[in-house]
Amino acid sequence: MITFADSSPYSRRSFLQVGGLGLGGLSLSQLIGWRASAAKAGIPLKNKSVVFLFMHGGPPQQETFDPKMDAPAEIRSSTGEVKTSIPGVTFGSTFEKLAERANRLAIVRSYTTGNGNHDIKPIVGKDSLGANIGSLFSRIAGANVPTTGMPRNVALFPRAVDADSQERVKQFGNLLAHGTVGASCAPFAPGSAKNGLQGDMTMWMSRQRLEDRMYLLNKIDNLKRAIDNGAADGLGELQKQAVNMITGGISEAFDLSGEDPRTIARYDTAPLINPNSISKSWNNHRNYRDHGQTLGKLMLLARRLCERGAGFVTVTTNFVWDFHSDKNNAGAAEGMDYCGVPFDHAVSAFLDDLHERGLSDQILLVCCGEMGRTPKLQNNGGRNHWGRLAPLMLAGGGLRMGQVIGESSPDAGEPASNPVTTENLIGTIMHTLLDVGQVRLMENLPRDVHQLVTSALPIKGLS
Amino acid sequence: MKLLIFPLCSLLLVLTVEQGTSEENSTEETSKGQSLIATGSSPEETSRVTPLRWSSDGDITMKGPHDLHQLVLTSHEGDGKKDVTAIAGFSVEPSGIVTVSPTGLIRVIGNGSATITAEFAGSLLSRAVKVNQADEQLPISFPNEIVPIFTRHGCNGGGCHGKAEGQNGFKLSLLGYEPQDDHGYLVQEGLGRRIFRASPTHSLILLKASGELPHQGGSRLARSSDDYKTIVRWIRQGLPYGSDGDSPVTRISIEPRERLTRAKAVQQLRVVAHFSDGSSKDVTRIAQYEANDEEMAIVSDRGLVAMQERTGSTSVMIRFQEHVGVFRATIPLGVPVDNLPSSDNLVDQHIFTKLRTLGLPPSSLSDDSTFLRRATIDIAGRLPTLDETDKFLADTDPEKRTLKIDQLLASTDYADYFAGKWAAILRNKRTSAHHARGSFAFHSWIRNSLHHNVPYNSFVRQFVAASGEVGNNPPVIWYRTVKDSKEQLQDVAQIFLGQRLQCAQCHHHPYEKWSQDDYYGFEAFFSKVGRKPGAQPGEEVIFNKIGVASAKNPRSGRALPPKPLGGKELRLAQHHDPRDSLADWMTNEDNPFFARMLVNRYWKHFFGRGIVDPEDDMRVTNPPTHPELLDALAQSFVESGYDLKGLVRTICNSTTYQLSSDPNEFNLDDRQNYSRFYPRRLPAEILLDGINTVTNAKEKFSGQPQGIRAVQLPDDQFTKESYFLSVFGRPDMNSACECERADDVNLAQALHLVNSTNIRNKLASDNARAALLVKNTEFSDEARISELYRRAFSRTPGPEELNVGIRYLNRKRTPADPSTLSEEAKKKQRSPEAIAREPYEDLIWALLNTKEFLFNH
Structure with a gap:
């Protein structure tokens, strides 16, 4: 049935009646318009977006935003430090460009993820009801922007910009999880195959003909409702979403060739790391390659999608921040060369671009991994898993920037003040995206989602 | 006769336990128990016919001051049984020997013999109990008594101290499978800081576990709990590990093992370890x-199961050390089931018995169209042809369904479809251009075996023990993709035995009985697989190396000889191929895994859910929904001489398989009792082929004959080649698990069917169905629509459906009045042919996007 959200004023029955007047009665586009105004009235959106750059593997504290150069040699940053634009605050020396832009960042030095397991808990975990945070947002805001069909919740993996990169890493958790809020709220993950998804989003028939076809399909389906249970339940909803996307003309949103080549060049991190210079002795060398080749473009794509209405964009490369110095992974210093350098560049380009476009306050960037790393450097230069402190960086979103929130213990091992949890992070994200006071008044939300969004306290000192 | 019964008190206790939140204080419990002790139960009273039964018979013997015994008391009421343990009254005579708590837990007070009498609703039942050594401190066995405490409280779980690197410096073996190591970690490691022998309650282990010192894992052990006290006693006794004389646990038993019960009822369990x-x-x-x-159902940490509102069957897993037991509860819906036909089909007997027990009425029998479409899809991997549909619907033979099943099994389509299924889990991959000869040959070998219905045991033997080269023995190709002996053992165990051994490579499998010795003993079967270059590039000769078959357990350093799972170590001659012995053991009719795994796999193929699900994870902790059915199917399969087609016949001829998917008012939520057929999306290949037959399109695949159907494709290459196949979940054949095939519905699929140029070309080409239909001017619209319905759904359209179609066609065929069009629009005017064709394209498009088409229902 062509309705465009759960709360559409057009029930199946009423639309059938409308349809019964003949196809000239009320067009699909009119319905879409209707729905859009309903959305404005009902959903307390702040019209902001969040880009969550997930540093999968668990980045170290010292080599990123908390160098501890006064600590003993085995504690302090193995890459040294660099002064930032905030007096008295330094970063690990890899982050030269970010250091210059520190006045546009908020660094949290007291963030804990709770345990040192490889998973994806800041973004999908028990704090987020087993769903990607974006899926919860989608459940509240609607899966697609009504006027364009743009999915509100998108996840970008290296394949979205580079067909040669590896398939996304799945064994540590499903970043496309939707928990109990429904498959239609799951992150939309674009691919890069030419004849694949993007092609299917490009409408080739007339809008009128697509409308006619959908009308006919629903008529036929309705005469045989018995299959409408179990596995088939989601299909009708997905077909509606598909039509929304096609008629909204959003396929161009996923196509970077619509960007000025100079902009692409500015973001691109591929020239920074020559894949041949990555030591093949690490089993994960292909992951480092994917990270360098794609991170810049992924950030550009994220910006492009936010401009077109995406509300929550998950960005991650292929599991690179696991600096053990074991068979699979490089140690902290070498790892920062492979991972930190592209990160520094891509995030800086992103921030500059937002600044120039006047979007800094409209888009919140969040960067963290699933944990931190052991305060003590091992003899082989690796750092192991650490659940009691993890790096967290935020930028923009209209929050107060140019500050360090919380202090860490002298060994960067645990929070010394103002401990921040994933629940706080989710609070900050939800308060950025939504007028939470109004969400409180929304009916028809699952109780656990309602509870989570309205009770998660944002990180103190940011707003 | 004087009895004190405290129903209110018991009730409160049940409520507390149900919520499972409050840590019961054991001293308080004892005092309650003492207050229940009554005197004067006479043997005559208890010997009269009573509806009460203990869960096990015989006298109770208890040893030592800390021994516990859980009573389970059942009241037989008509056909039903009701657990009354928590609502009965217990008395003990004489006093001073034991106490019985309101929940039926016996604690020791002193030596001697006593009689326990239970009273419920006026009935009595007695039992003798004897206590020895009540005044002696019996030595505590670390593995049997202390380690289970860590397991029970989650200390040694994979997310905590049980993980490989431990938690904050303190490590325990995962789920306590290496008690010797655990003893060392506790007693010796960290300079002994975890234990304070002079004052046991000040031991770090207890201060942390009880939350007296900050503990990231929180407060786990109340100071008043039995578990806490046991650890204190163990420290007092001087941290014994236990003597060599301590017998290991060989199994555990659960009382009761299953129960037919009601929503909201409770059931106390009793767990006994046997040494x-x-x-x-x-x-x-x-x-x-x-x-x-x-x-x-939820379960408390004392084994009290509380049924919830939902009806059906469920189970509770009980673990003690590496031993696992299961309690199964069935909560009937209780609707009279009187619409079951009599059937001598094995499947129906078991499924119907369960449905009757559950009081869950099944849906009616499917109509002929639905049956034909379903069976043709499931057996032959395709939609019925127009001709087949018309003949079958017109056929009046009462045996026509059985005949159709035979016909489908005899066709090569059956072999095509099932060869694809097997090729995927046997990982028939082509990773270089040189591999094509091999992957094609392997596929064709599988297909031939299935077509000629080679007995399954012999099919598996030829493949597991394959030697030679692809030219004369194609199954050696498996050894090309699956190179490593660890992968070989894991794949064979998973595919043919339903045992997932991966975890046991590094540690005792947490949900299974398999140890590292089992793992490496199994690996030893593959330790002599030799390779040398074959006749052509990219090919190899597989042979048995001369030597001693063995694999090293890196933990113990011991080189292990081949050992079947759950069997004895084999000593094999140096020239003997251990894989032959493996095949002997696997295909022995007494093998507990082999036939069960296969029938379960096939069951899932036809019903969308395994009797054990996932179908290839048949560990004890993943119990079957219909254990007797699984046994009976496996037995019948063995007795048939491993006849695969026979198994398909048995399943497909059952009424169960032929039930309608339309739910009745009771069974919409049923997902595991087969009271109706569960619809599922068509697999990628069948869907693509189906779209092609409906639209009269042909697919091209590189290196394959024109017109080959997707279901016939031999190896993994074509998943990469075809976006359609990959988006609808055809596997890349990277794993031995059928779960690699995605069967969900997602947005990318919806987009592809709704809007892809791929589908557009199939609909709009000059040879497409729409064009053909229009060309044939003899046919009316009714006849054309009817043909489309029969092609897509194997049924004729209803009058309303015809109406919808005809109205649509007529409306779309009316060309716009030229006088109303702008000049530009006039230029765009469609040709008369397009005007005739396009509405049919739309109609076919719509049929292809219906649930009825996309699902096997």
Whole structure:
């Protein structure tokens, strides 16, 4: 049935009646318009977006935003430090460009993820009801922007910009999880195959003909409702979403060739790391390659999608921040060369671009991994898993920037003040995206989602 | 006769336990128990016919001051049984020997003999109890008594101290499978800082576990709990590990093992550990419990199961050390089931019995169209042709369904479809251009075996013990993709035995009985697989190397000889191929895994859910929904001489398989009792082929004959080649698990069917169905629509459906009045041919996007 959200004023029955007047009665586009105004009235959106750059593997504290150069040699940053634009605050020396832009960042030095397991808990975990945070947002805001069909919740993996990169890493958790809020709220993950998804989003028939076809399909389906249970339940909803996307003309949103080549060049991190210079002795060398080749473009794509209405964009490369110095992974210093350098560049380009476009306050960037790393450097230069402190960086979103929130213990091992949890992070994200006071008044939300969004306290000192 | 009964008190206790939140204070419990002790139960009273039964018979013997015994008391009421343990009154005569708590837990007070009498609703039942050594401190066995405490409280779980690197410096073996190591970690590691022998309660281990010192894992052990006290006693006794004389536990038993019960009812369980010396011990209070489905039943840490509102069957897993037991509860819906036909089909007998027990009426029998479409899809991997549909619907032979099943099995389509299924899990991959000869040959070997219905045992033997080269023995190709002996053992165990051994490579499998010795003993079967270059590039000769078959367990450093799972180590001659012995063991008719795995795999193929699900994870902790059916199917399969087609016949001829998917008012939520057919999306290949037959399109695949159907494709290459196949989930054949095939519906699929140029070309080409239909001017619209319905759904359209179609066609065929069009629009005017064709394209498009088409229902 062509309705465009759960709360559409057009029930199946009423639309059938409308349809019964003949196809000239009320067009699909009119319905879409209707729905859009309903959305404005009902959903307390702040019209902001969040880009969550997930540093999968668990980045170290010292080599990123908390160098501890006064600590003993085995504690302090193995890459040294660099002064930032905030007096008295330094970063690990890899982050030269970010250091210059520190006045546009908020660094949290007291963030804990709770345990040192490889998973994806800041973004999908028990704090987020087993769903990607974006899926919860989608459940509240609607899966697609009504006027364009743009999915509100998108996840970008290296394949979205580079067909040669590896398939996304799945064994540590499903970043496309939707928990109990429904498959239609799951992150939309674009691919890069030419004849694949993007092609299917490009409408080739007339809008009128697509409308006619959908009308006919629903008529036929309705005469045989018995299959409408179990596995088939989601299909009708997905077909509606598909039509929304096609008629909204959003396929161009996923196509970077619509960007000025100079902009692409500015973001691109591929020239920074020559894949041949990555030591093949690490089993994960292909992951480092994917990270360098794609991170810049992924950030550009994220910006492009936010401009077109995406509300929550998950960005991650292929599991690179696991600096053990074991068979699979490089140690902290070498790892920062492979991972930190592209990160520094891509995030800086992103921030500059937002600044120039006047979007800094409209888009919140969040960067963290699933944990931190052991305060003590091992003899082989690796750092192991650490659940009691993890790096967290935020930028923009209209929050107060140019500050360090919380202090860490002298060994960067645990929070010394103002401990921040994933629940706080989710609070900050939800308060950025939504007028939470109004969400409180929304009916028809699952109780656990309602509870989570309205009770998660944002990180103190940011707003 | 004087009895004191405190129903209110018991009720409160049940409520507390149900919520599972409050840590019961054991001293308080004892005092309650003492207050219940009454005197004067006479043997005559209890000997009269009573509806009460204990869960096990015989006298109770208890040993030592800390022994516990859980009573389970059942009241037989008509056909039903009701657990009354928590609502009965217990009395003990004489006093001073034992106490019985309101929940039926016996604690020791002193030596001697006593009689326990239970009273419920005016009926009595007695039982003798004898206590020895009540004044002696019996030595504590670390593996049997202390380690289970860590398991039970989650200390040694994979997310905590049990993970490889431990937690904050303190490590325990995962789920306590290496008690020797655990003893060392606790007693010696960290300079002994975890234990304070002079003052046991000040031991770090207890201060942390009880939350007296900050503990990231929180407060786990109340100071008043039995578990806490046991650890204190163990420290007092001087941290013994236990003597060599301590017998290991050989198995655990659960009382009762299953129960037909009601929503909201409770059931107390009793768990007994049996030792190798024949002795046994009640471990109800130290075993670990886990409910399979908390919507149906929850379980407390003392083994009290509380049924919830939902009806159906569920189970509770009980673990003690590496031993696992299961309690199964069935909560009937209780609707009279009187619409079951009589059937001598094996499947129906078991499924119907369960439906009757559950009081869950099944849906009616499917109509002929639905049956034909379903069976043709499931057996032959395609939609019925127009001709087949018309003939079958017109056929009046009462045996026509059985005949159709035979016909489908005899066709090569059956072999095509099932060869694809097997090729995927046997990982028929082509990773270089040189591999094509091999992957094609392997596929064709599988296909031939299936077509000629080679007995399954011999099919598996030829493949597991394959030697030679692809030219004369194609199954050696498996050894090309699956190179490593560890992968070989894991794949064979998973595909043919339903045992997932991966975890046991590094540690004792947490949910299974398999140890590292089992793993490496199994690996030894593959330790002599030799390779040398074959006749052509990219090919190899597989042979048996001369030598001693063995694999090293890196933990113990021991080189292990081949050992079947659960069997004895084999000593094999140096020239003997251990894989032959493996095949002997696997295909022996007494093998507990082999036939069950296969029938379960095939069951899932036809019903969308395994009797054990996932179908290839047949560990004890993943129990079957219909164990008797699984056994009976496996037995019948063995007796048939491993006849695969025979198995398909048995399944497809059952009424169960032929039930309608339309739910009745009771069975919409049923997902595991087969009271109706569960619809599922068509697999990628069948869907693509189906779209092609409906639209009269042909697919091209590189290196394959024109017109080959997707279901016939031999190896993994074509998943990469075809976006359609990959987006609808055809596997890349990277794993031995059928779960690699995605069967969900997602947005990318919806987009592809709604809007892809791929589908557009199939609909709009000059040879497409729409064009053909229009060309044939003899046919009316009714006849054309009817043909489309028969092609897509194997049924004729209803009058309303015809109406919808005809109205649509007529409306779309009316060309716009030229006078109303702008000049530009006039230029765009469609040709008369397009005007005739396009509405049919739309109609076919719509049929292809219906649930009825996309699903096997």
